[in-house]
Amino acid sequence: MTRIKKKGNHKKRHGKHRGRGQKRPADTATKESDTSGHRSPLASKVSRTNLPAKSKILPPSFDPLEKNIFERVPMPENYVFVPKGNVYITRHCRTITKESNRVVYLVYAKSGKRTRGIRVPEEVHAKVCDMETSTAKTRADAAEARDVKATSRNRVLLREEYPFMPAKSLKIILDHAFLKGSGRVGRTTRMSDERKAELAVEAHIRHVHTPYDELLNGGTRRDKARRMVWPAIKRIKKLWVDGKEEDTENEVIDLTSSPGPCDLSDSE
Structure with a gap:
């Protein structure tokens, strides 16, 4: 019996014939995954480029009167920035602000890893600056006395050992x-x-x-x-x-x- 080939079915099964050297159309480049559920490398690269930049997260504050903020946050009304460096001013500004039941803002750099200083009420900072000036001589004398005492103690210890x-x-x-x-x-x-x-x-x-x-x-x-x-x-x-x-x-x-x-x- 002679077999008759059905041309229509042949075309459906094989689709359009491609010549040698002709590349398959890149119609799957934008697919997010293949049939096995794995993301293709190109799709992964495209999706990563569309992701938003990772936001910086500040450490939590467990003190209700302290709040961690980035330096780009607008300055609260009647507050001033106190940079790091002067232990006396920073410590007393923080203490007096909390004693008045107001918030001390701990200012972080944009990286979220290092602190720049604090923000405190303007009148608190002015008061502490006056305190620092008026007590400078007394504190310097006390520090010198402590240093002399420590040096004497260390000298005795070294000589004994x-x-x-x-x-x-x-x-x-x-x-x-x-x-x-x-x-x-x-x-x-x-x-x-x-x-x-x-x-x-x-x-x-x-x-x-x-x-x-x-x-x-x-x-x-x-x-x-x-x-x-x-x-x-x-x-x-x-x-x-x-x-x-x-x-x-x-x-x-x-x-x-x-x-x-x-x-x-x-x-x-």
């Missing part, structure tokens, strides 16, 4: 590690006085009595340089504690030829 430390080294440590506003180890409040004294002594020995700085300048990594000079630090500390008849004031120890490993857990 390291009775044979050279006088020159003692003065350098007091002037350097315990310098007010330096941010160095002697000024921290997160450790005991004894520990601060120990770390201050180790830092002094490291920089003055060992080639630590030369090693760093020569390209040695910080952790490796510390390991190299640690034996010398321990030896000089022991000399200052035990009181052996040995001059360490101007001693410089060369460890570059024999570094040797050591454990830093006992140092800092």
